[in-house]
Amino acid sequence: MAKPKKTPRPKAETPKGFRDYFGAEVTQRTEMLRKIAAVYHRYGFDALESSGVETVEALGKFLPDVDRPNEGVFAWQEDADADKPGDWLALRYDLTAPLARVYAQHQNDLPKPYRRYAMGPVWRNEKPGPGRFRQFYQCDADTVGAPSVAADAEICAMLADCLEEVGIPRGDYVVRVNNRKVLEGVLDWIGIAEDDERRPAIFRTMDKADKLDERGVLDLLTTGRQDASGAFIEGVGLYIQQAQQIVQYLFQKAVPPQSNKVDEFGEKNARRLASMRQAVEGSQIGNQGVNELEDIVRLAKGLGYEDDRVVVDSSVVRGLGYYTGPVYEAELTFDIQDEKGRTRNFGSVAGGGRYDDLVKRFTGQEVPATGVSIGVDRLLAALQAKGRMQTSEAGPVVVTVMDRDRMADYQTMVAELRQAGIRAEVYLGNPKNFGNQLKYADKRGSPVAVIEGRDEKERGVIQIKDLILGAQIAESATLEEWKDRPSQFEVPRDDLVAKVRDILAQHDLPGGGADK
Template sequence: MAKPKKTPRPKAETPKGFRDYFGAEVTQRAEMLRKIAAVYHRYGFDALESSGVETVEALGKFLPDVDRPNEGVFAWQEDAEADKPGDWLALRYDLTAPLARVYAQHQNDLPKPYRRYAMGPVWRNEKPGPGRFRQFYQCDADTVGAPSVAADAEICAMLADCLEEVGIPRGDYVIRVNNRKVLNGVLEVAGLADDDKDRERGIVLRAIDKLDRLGVEGVQALLGEGRKDESGDFTNGAGLSIAQIDKVLSFVTAKEQAAEDLAAALEIERQSNPGFDGRLSAMKGSFGSVGPMDSYKPEEYQTVFLLTFLKKLVAGSKAGEEGVDELGQIYLALFDQGYGPDRIIIDPSVVRGLGYYTGPVYEAELTFDIQDEKGRTRNFGSVAGGGRYDDLVKRFTGHEVPATGVSIGVDRLLAALQAKGRMTSSEAGPVVVTVMDRDRMADYQKMVADLRRAGIRAEVYLGNPKNFGNQLKYADKRGSPVAVIEGGDEKERGVVQIKDLILGAQIAESATLEEWKDRPSQFEVPRDDLVAKVREILRQHGLPDGSSEA
């Protein structure tokens, strides 16, 4: 008889592109999400939790990132029922598509506007890369059914509050605000708005988005004849006229040009006014909707000049002018509430990839430097972004519903806090009560119960107690601050030994005997003083000593 074939053992592996998170990685993320949720809640947003699974039909066949239109979702078909084929289901790829579905499904029961926050994992069926996983967290807040840019302004302010709440101090971040309508206005005045200019428009948008990498000259080449890159490959250009190129480049360099205009205006005023105090009294061609120049403080001039420059640039395009006016309203609302240009700035270079944005867009960038994986110093970069999308609900209902919202990249923000040393990457382990005599397990469990009742994190060693060294190795691996020992002798005398493992490690590592001889790291105390002594040691090391929980 043939031997039965053994089934091979399964591989113990996460699927490619997925990973496990341990200990502090989990609790720190939870703590950060709790803080962000508290800010969202204070701003009046209500929690929503939809499931990870949606119908492919409801999600739509598009992914938010236009740069990777072919990247997909994880999808599968349900079993057929009777003669009806099964629905196609998929894991959600963001929290915005489910929101549109929820709003359309429950619109009769929801308050209007509907303001909700949501947090949880999303999944992307993409090729995984270094630091890029196929499941990750998002943490969103959106207002659905509010056409006013007051809703956009509020979300920018809330984003600033969130960043400060989790530990990014003012000065270490900036929130950049732009408006898609301004870009559309530029395309319109450059004669690129018509349907038959699709190809040119595509090249222009991609070129603008690459400004960081290509510089103004590279963009200029792409707008005109085309561009040869370092490897010699040639990219076809949009073939625009000089006048058209000028319009687009003016937009791309608006910030710099507005800054020059401002410097010139200040210089003129300085020369013509001997008592010049740094305040502009008037400005020719001032940006209408933000009022006369002398109502602004000097730190606002840059924004006012930028808006004025943009307004002139898009003059004649209704969408463009409306876009600049909206930026002005957002800027004013935020400045009034104390969110000045030290935190939130208008920046026409913000494009954001998502095709569905229709109005204001915003992006939070961390401005401090870090070392990247190749050891190069660079800006930490974007950790959150969002904008106005007025068409998403329409897919379901046929009616346009104005909406705006933000998504915080949870894992990137967490990495930023770790990079800045605002979060330690480990947490204190439990007090470990060792087992000297396995027949007296009940005694050790009693000690642990006493410690826990006092709010102190503690456990009895539950592995094989035979090798005492293994018990101390275990305490070390857990990062335990304290070990408790009670042998037969101690039991008889009614005492326990308490080892300060943190101090012990310090002594072993760095000190001369002389220096430490007066600071023992092991103490014998009466059994009844166990909790008090452990608490004292924890407090000395600045660890939670349970007193707030007991």
């Protein structure tokens, strides 16, 4: 009789395009979300937490480079094998499409305009790559029901405030603004009809202008090109003259503006607006787009955001298909070293725009809306690349166990430390080997270990070991320096909290300082 086959063990590995986050990464993201939420709240936005799952129909087909309904999302059909299969459902690919559904569903109960912010993971079933994952965090703020571009100007100002709040100083970022109406005007200008099915593909190609040179964009607009991997990417199929005119617009050189416009918009923005006006001279929708950009720049300047922070840029397109007006991106302007040691610009960490037709899909009536999404994980990566974020965090104070029968005494110490606001834990492994307890504390990044054996208990004292100082001494100190700078202290049991606080304060760690 054949032996039954054993069920194979599952592989302990994350699915392709996903990753796990540990310790400092999670707490740093939480702190960043808290800071961004505080800015959103200060601007008058209310929190909203919507479902992570939507119907495919509600999400719509707005992802870039996606033509089939379920491509680009993680989707499944309820009761697929039943006589009457249920709805197609999908994990949300952003936080904006769900907002349109929420507003349409609850509009009678919501204030108008409705200002909300939302934070959480989103999922995209796209090809992963370096720094590009299938699950990532977004941090959005949107105003629904406000037709004025004053709402867009406010979003740009708020985006600048968020970047500065999390540690990106002025000079290291810029909020770049464009208008899809101007881009529509450019296509009108070169003879691409409004109903031409190639328009979405043209916009997606234009959105790559910040990653490709003029030749690369020209090839993608015409016959196609080979990417860095050697794969051939089909072109849009425009005539060479049409493609050249688009490239000329995207990489345009600014023209001299009127002097009064310089005073009104700033030198840089005045020149770029004049160039745009020239490019869409015969297009009604194009000129409307330039007018809206002038209003945004004027309002942003009135709020105190000059063209060193909010700047008009013809190359901003945004790949998502639901944008209808102003679009904006926050770009970090400093250079970093990539994984191959090459110097490159870090690039965009946030983007958004106006999407006046998104709610209309549900209600049949146009509802003006605009908003922004901040890529929190990219922001964290940027701060780490610049050395402005620690890659690890201090672990808890570890109370060691010298006598397992006195666990209650050790738990009392931990309780005192926690009540004083100090992160602490009792060693819960096998206490037989004391050296293993210190190895555990070292692996946790613990700043302090507390020791109380039978002798210390009888004398009413404890030993407190400064693990950070101990590591520093062990690394570089001579024997004489080691004697002069002891890293272990014997103090009265009642001084536990005070001495631990003193050590934490010396290392500028949370929990240090005077008694609270």
